[in-house]
Amino acid sequence: MEPLISVNCPxxxxxxxxxxxxxxxxxxxxxxTGEELAAMNYVSLSEICDDxxxxxxxxxxAEGERGHAAAFAAEGRKIGVEAANNVDAKHWKRLREAFLRxxxxxxxxxxxxxxxxxLESLAVASYAxxxxxxxxxxxxxxxxxxxxxxxxxxxxxxxxxxERARDAQRFDDKVYRLHLxxxxxxxxxxxxxxxxxxxxxxxxxxxxxxxxxxxxxxxxLRGASLQQYLKTLDTLGIPGEVTLAWITQLPV
Amino acid sequence: xxxxTTDVDFALIGHQESWRAAADVIAVxxxxxxxxxxxxxxxxxxxxxxxxAVCHVDIESILGTKxxxxxxxxxxxxxxxxxxxxxxxxxxAAYVHENIARVRRAAACAxxxxxxxxxxxGFSSIxxxxxxxxxxxxxxxxxxxxxxLTVGFIVQGVKKMCALEGRKLERSTxxxxxxxxxxxxxxxxxxxxxxxxxxxxARNSERLRRLAAELxxxxxxxxxxxxxxxxxxxxxxxxxxxxxxSPSLLLGRIAPDALVCDxxxxxxxxxxxEMPGATVFFGGLGKITGGMSFEPxxxxxxxRHPFPDVVHGCLLEGMALALExxxxxxxxxxxxxxxxxxxxxxxxxxxxxxxxxxxxNADGPVEDGVPCQPEWREAAILGRHAALISVAR
Numbered sequence: 001m002e003p004l005i006s007v008n009c010p011x012x013x014x015x016x017x018x019x020x021x022x023x024x025x026x027x028x029x030x031x032x033t034g035e036e037l038a039a040m041n042y043v044s045l046s047e048i049c050d051d052x053x054x055x056x057x058x059x060x061x062a063e064g065e066r067g068h069a070a071a072f073a074a075e076g077r078k079i080g081v082e083a084a085n086n087v088d089a090k091h092w093k094r095l096r097e098a099f100l101r102x103x104x105x106x107x108x109x110x111x112x113x114x115x116x117x118x119l120e121s122l123a124v125a126s127y128a129x130x131x132x133x134x135x136x137x138x139x140x141x142x143x144x145x146x147x148x149x150x151x152x153x154x155x156x157x158x159x160x161x162x163e164r165a166r167d168a169q170r171f172d173d174k175v176y177r178l179h180l181x182x183x184x185x186x187x188x189x190x191x192x193x194x195x196x197x198x199x200x201x202x203x204x205x206x207x208x209x210x211x212x213x214x215x216x217x218x219x220x221l222r223g224a225s226l227q228q229y230l231k232t233l234d235t236l237g238i239p240g241e242v243t244l245a246w247i248t249q250l251p252v
Numbered sequence: 253x254x255x256x257t258t259d260v261d262f263a264l265i266g267h268q269e270s271w272r273a274a275a276d277v278i279a280v281x282x283x284x285x286x287x288x289x290x291x292x293x294x295x296x297x298x299x300x301x302x303x304x305a306v307c308h309v310d311i312e313s314i315l316g317t318k319x320x321x322x323x324x325x326x327x328x329x330x331x332x333x334x335x336x337x338x339x340x341x342x343x344x345a346a347y348v349h350e351n352i353a354r355v356r357r358a359a360a361c362a363x364x365x366x367x368x369x370x371x372x373x374g375f376s377s378i379x380x381x382x383x384x385x386x387x388x389x390x391x392x393x394x395x396x397x398x399x400x401l402t403v404g405f406i407v408q409g410v411k412k413m414c415a416l417e418g419r420k421l422e423r424s425t426x427x428x429x430x431x432x433x434x435x436x437x438x439x440x441x442x443x444x445x446x447x448x449x450x451x452x453x454a455r456n457s458e459r460l461r462r463l464a465a466e467l468x469x470x471x472x473x474x475x476x477x478x479x480x481x482x483x484x485x486x487x488x489x490x491x492x493x494x495x496x497x498s499p500s501l502l503l504g505r506i507a508p509d510a511l512v513c514d515x516x517x518x519x520x521x522x523x524x525x526e527m528p529g530a531t532v533f534f535g536g537l538g539k540i541t542g543g544m545s546f547e548p549x550x551x552x553x554x555x556r557h558p559f560p561d562v563v564h565g566c567l568l569e570g571m572a573l574a575l576e577x578x579x580x581x582x583x584x585x586x587x588x589x590x591x592x593x594x595x596x597x598x599x600x601x602x603x604x605x606x607x608x609x610x611x612x613n614a615d616g617p618v619e620d621g622v623p624c625q626p627e628w629r630e631a632a633i634l635g636r637h638a639a640l641i642s643v644a645r
Contacts, residue, residue, distance in 0.1 A: 192296065223300030230302055240304030240361060241332075247301075248281040252293045 020214050021079050024138065026207035027130060027214075028076045028083035031142075033092050033201055034123055035069035036085045038062075041099045041115050048106045061152065068145045075138045089200035091189045095119065098181045109163050113175055116156035117232050118182045122190070123149045125228035126221045133215040153232065160236055172238050179246055183229070187250040190222035226250075262331040262574035263367035263393075264309065264567045265358045265376045266554075267338040269518045274298055274340060276553045277306065301337045303358035305365065307550050309333050312542035313575040314605030329574040332365050333546075333554060334358045336376060343375055343518065351375065352386055363393045368579040371398040371570025374517040378495045381434045381586045396573065398566025400583040403438035404598045405565040406491060406515045406535040408608040410443065413511050413533055414489065416619065427451040427487030427506065429480070430494035432459035435515060435536070438589030439491050440467060449473040451483045463587075481505065489513075491535065492520035506530065514613075517564060533611045533618050538568045541605040542575075558616055558624040562609040572601040 042062035049055045069085065076083035087096060095114075102110035124146050131143030164171040188196065194206050208218040226247055233243045268274040275294045282289065289297070309331040336358040338351050355376045362370040370393060371377075377397035387395060414421055424447055430436040431452035444450045444467045452474060454460050460476040467474050477483050488507040493515045506512070508529040514521045515535035521527075537557065544561045546554065555563050563571070573582055582597060583589065601607070610622040617624050 192293070219296035223297060226297070227300040227302060230304075234302070234304075240302075241306060244301070244304050244306065245281045248278050248289075249283065249286060252289050252297070 018080070021081050022204065023207055023210050023214050024079060024134070025076060025081035025083060026202040026204075027216075028072050028081070029086070029201050029203065031072045031123075031127070031130075031145075032069045032076075032083045032085045033087055033089065034119070035065045035072065037087045037092055037096055038115065038119065038123075039065035039069065040087065040096065041111070041119075044100065044103045045108070045111050045115070048103055048108060048111075054108075064148070064152075068148070071141050071145065075141050078137065084201075084203070086201050090197075091185055091199060092201070094185045095182060098178070098185070101181075102178075109160065109171075110174060110178060112156045112160055113178050114182050116153050117160070117175070117236070118178070118186065118229065120149050120153050121229035121232050122186055122225045124153065125224040129216065129221055129224050157232075157235060164237055168237070172242065175233070175236075175238060176246065183246070183250055186225070187222075187252070190218070190225055191252060192218045192222070259366040260308070260332045261329040261368055262309075262570045263362035263365055263370045264331060264333045264373055264570060265303075265336060265355065265362060265370060266333065266373035266567065267336045267375060268340055269374070269556075270340050271295060273553075273556060276556075277335070277550070280548060280550055280553055281306075295339070295341075298337055299339045299342070303334060303336045303354055304361055305332045306335045307333050307554070308547040309571075310543075310545045310547070311540055311571050311575065312544075313603075314542045315575075315603065327575075329571065331571065331574065332362070332367065333550070334361045334365075338375060340518070352383060356386060356388055359395065360388045363388060363391055367393050369393070369570050369573050370395045371567045372396070373398065373564055373567045375495075377566050378433070381584075384584055394579055394581045395584070396569055396581050397434060397583040398564075398569035399434045399438060400589050400593050400597045401538065401569035401572065401601060402435055402515070402536040402565035403442060403589050404594045404601075405538050405568075405608050406435070406439050406493070406513060407442045407594065408598075409533065409535045409537075409611055410439075410489060410491065410511070410513055412608065413513070413531070413611060413618070417511060417531065419488070419511065421446045421489075423448055424489045425449045425451060425485050425487045427453065427480075427483070427490045429453050429490065429492045429520065430516075431476075432456055432463055432587075433493055433495055434583075434586045434589060436491070436493040437463055437587050438594065439493060439515075441589065442591045442594055443491075444472040444474070445470055447472070447489070449475070449485060451485065451487055452476045453478065453480050453483075486510075492516055494520050531618065532613045534613060536565045537562050537609040538565050538601065538606050539563075539609040540568065540571065541607065552625070557609065558612050559610050559622070560625065568601060568606050569597060572597065572604055572606050575604040576600050 039062045042058045042065060046055045046058035049058055073083050099111060099114050102114060127142045127146035127149065131139050131146055134142055193208060198206065211217050230243055230247060234240060268277060271291060271294060275291060278294055279288050310328065311331065312328050315327055336354040338354050359370065372395060377399060381397045381399065426443055426447045428436050428440055431440055432454040440450065440452060440463060450467065450472055452460055452464060455478060457478050464474040464476045475483055483505050486505045486507045488510050490506055490510055490512040492512065510530045512527065512530050512532045513535035514532060521532060539559065540561050540563060569582060573579065611618045
């Protein structure tokens with residue numbers, strides 16, 4: 001799909017970003033897809049919550065994630081591109097399926113681990129990196145949403161820490177089981193090169209080789225995401241030597 | 253890892269000396285059933301790994317095994333190795349703040365693990381020896397740079413090598429590169445009174461002058477220079493204890509048949525350093541004879557030496573103190589290492605079976621009749637060959 005040029009786009013911003021607009025388009029498409037998927041996950045989560053407060057909380061989160069997706073899409077329009085959502089793209093679809101398996105088991109804690117620990121680590125770290133290099137309101141939006149996602153994680157952490165305090169070994173085993181499923185997919189998404197074909201989100205060729213043009217790199221986004229994930233697991237209290245082995249065993 | 257890293261006796265904080273070593277650590281963690289991570293991916297991933305425990309280290313004193321009961325101290329100690337994951341190519345001054353932050357985080361891991369004593373290995377001790385106030389709040393954990401035992405093993409190694417070569421210390425001129433560092437100045441205090449003359453080199457001329465004045469007060473003939481080429485005499489015994497890797501280090505005026513002790517971590521001299529006729533050996537290494545095991549098994553990976561159970565003196569200092577049950581910050585700050593303290597830590601170490609390691613260099617053992625682990629010899633030859641090819645290119 002070629003970038004769509006909006007007639008309403010402010011001319012100065014379009015001019016300043018136009019050479020790199022196709023790159024931002026793909027970055028935004030990944031972000032929009034991730035946020036839409038998160039919204040779907042929270043709606044699904046609300047369906048297994050018994051406590052009305054938890055239901056409301058999950059639906060509020062879903063609304064928040066939709067707001068993020070809309071904000072990213074709006075940033076795309078400002079630079080004259082359409083940031084398409086494709087939650088059926090192969091990696092994202094697998095991530096959704098992993099989450100739905102937790103839903104099917106009515107595993108509230110498993111859902112939080114997948115969404116808040118694994119997927120949000122990717123979001124927080126990669127948005128923060130993009131926020132540092134993206135120009136103008138685009139950068140501000142990424143930075144703002146990175147901060148908001150971090151708040152989500154803080155909220156979930158207290159629930160997860162309490163759960164771990166009940167039975168650390170059982171909790172760690174569950175995280176590991178989900179890690180093997182979800183983080184393997186995320187590692188494939190974050191690999192420096194998409195070795196197993198097109199991701200189905202980029203609008204043309206894979207964006208990764210072009211990221212240097214906007215002062216980013218696939219290696220940096222992967223490194224920052226894995227670091228964020230490790231730090232989150234540290235905060236949960238899972239021993240560092242255990243999580244080190246987990247991440248070194250991921251595909252590259 | 254079977255156990256969890258809580259309530260250990262000691263912690264060792266280190267980092268890998270080369271990308272090859274880092275790749276080997278990752279390979280062990282990844283397991284033999286998985287494809288090794290390509291070198292370029294290791295370089296991309298490792299800098300992002302926050303400091304953390306890598307393995308448990310269990311050590312035994314010879315006290316328990318000799319008598320069947322504990323005579324003093326403890327017979328066994330359990331520790332943890334924490335890697336700061338300082339990238340091997342980021343050891344220079346430009347990364348000092350980033351590296352101090354990594355050592356701080358590694359120190360926090362040691363405190364969280366409940367370590368009673370922490371040894372700061374390699375570059376970690378260099379970073380902290382002048383910055384102890386930058387360590388996190390310590391609670392019941394004490395930190396030692398481990399430099400006193402490192403000095404002990406360097407001095408023992410120099411004496412042993414001189415004896416093997418039939419050199420008399422009192423007729424030799426000693427050059428210390430990195431003389432004002434904690435290790436360099438400690439070596440100077442221990443060896444200078446035994447030498448005919450001492451040449452001290454470092455980057456800071458004021459510190460050099462202070463150290464020279466201290467030694468001269470004891471009647472030592474001392475010459476100082478920030479430029480190694482400016483010394484008036486040739487050195488026939490050299491200790492390289494500089495804080496930075498200097499693969500192109502030019503030792504300047506050294507005797508053609510000089511004995512050169514490379515005590516740096518990373519090594520100060522590259523395997524291809526042009527010193528035909530000189531005998532190079534690595535210094536500051538000890539051997540724990542009571543036994544040492546890693547979980548997972550990092551034998552030969554974290555201690556990459558031609559002989560089993562060889563460890564850097566700085567790390568052995570913490571182990572010796574743990575076995576002794578003396579949880580105290582034995583080595584702190586810079587420039588406080590004196591012969592009496594060296595003798596004290598050597599005595600503690602020896603009581604638990606920690607002695608000077610057999611001497612070796614990049615080609616293998618330098619002592620006759622000391623067998624080398626076959627896989628190390630093969631790797632060393634391949635590594636040296638690769639280094640020479642790379643230089644040739």
